[in-house]
Amino acid sequence: MTTTRRAYRRESPANRRQDLVDATLTLLAEAGPEAATVRAIAERAGVTQGMIRHHFNGKDALVNAAYQAHMAALSEAIAAQVAAAGPSATARLTAMIRASVTPPVAESTGLSLWAGFLHLVRQSPAMAVTHEASYLAYRDQLQALLVEARQEAGNPLPEEEARALAIASNAVIDGLWLEAGALPEAFSPGEIFSLALASVGTLAGLTLTPS
Amino acid sequence: MTTTRRAYRRESPANRRQDLVDATLTLLAEAGPEAATVRAIAERAGVTQGMIRHHFNGKDALVNAAYQAHMAALSEAIAAQVAAAGPSATARLTAMIRASVTPPVAESTGLSLWAGFLHLVRQSPAMAVTHEASYLAYRDQLQALLVEARQEAGNPLPEEEARALAIASNAVIDGLWLEAGALPEAFSPGEIFSLALASVGTLAGLTLTPS
């Protein structure tokens, strides 16, 4: 009875790390923090559990890396759509809103992921800093686009009102993102986007169309 | 060396169950799902872990009971403030908004709790039903108040617009609740409430004042 060792391929550390991060995010989103064990993550990534300590310092480091990768992916997805919207501030604002409430940013798995990370963010100072930074970066970008769009519409936004408008606009976008993620079947396709567009338009005193 | 058994008081099953539910909610909010072990819950409640299986069927049943108790407490807190606001629809709407973005409904612990429950809600059909029901009940109440308040203002709300307005108003309230919970120090006291009031007012075409 000779037990044969399972066949495997050598991968670059970067690829292996990416696989492990992806597996962590998938598992965290689909089955929650309690199911994201080192064994489950390793199996999902197609390797054995020893790899986690080989490529990272331990489970915490892996989860931390996964969080940063996820946040970066979201920011990048939004930035790409904004950049592709052309020079018009109104068009870029519309693109940012659309990107925020449609896949891949807005998915039910994304909400689960966010929830799974929340208590980690709350307890790890390093993750809290990352979280606050990405939230404020998003809001600042939204605020800048609101100011520009109002300028473009010939109705300049007083600076002292900009912060409140950005917070409120961000809130309605986040709230719709949340509701769509929590009850995906309670809304028809595109309904969330048109609601987000109309709501931000009303709050900002702008007429926004789906372009 | 005779080890003495620890002293204890007999409690009614109802009281003990309540203690265990409270301990579960506290632990879940403060330290996350991974820290809410049966031993930690029992210690927090001042009993030994055997009590969880004695008073409930197991950990899952306890967590489920805790979720229902939490949702009921939130609904009740909001309903009480709305009922205390008097007959005016505008005043009741204002009270509902205030209750939704101030303690005890809006606390950073409440957000953690919500996040901790989310993946349970997603996997347990029974909890999913409870969740959807309480969300829709909240939104329906908000929609009814919006319709009444517009009527009261002499500017009736067309029925086909009511649903969209309720969803958007709910979203901005939820979004502000979320942001205040996630970054409690990024907002001054009362700022969230006045933003919520102003935003819903703008969306609904109503002038809402803090009463």
Add this chain to the structure above:
DNA sequence: GTGGTTGTCATACGATTGTATAGGGGCCAT
């Protein structure tokens, strides 16, 4: 080819998890 590097598998370890069970003791009925 062939040797060396190191990515990878395999296994073991102590700690902790949720659950199960046996028996002690607080408190009410009488």
Add this chain to the structure above:
DNA sequence: ATGGCCCCTATACAATCGTATGACAACCAC
């Protein structure tokens, strides 16, 4: 005051957790 109910403590249990360690083999340099 005292017997009995059942609330409660205490302990044991298998399973699983994250971590640590050592041997194997894939692949590159030469």
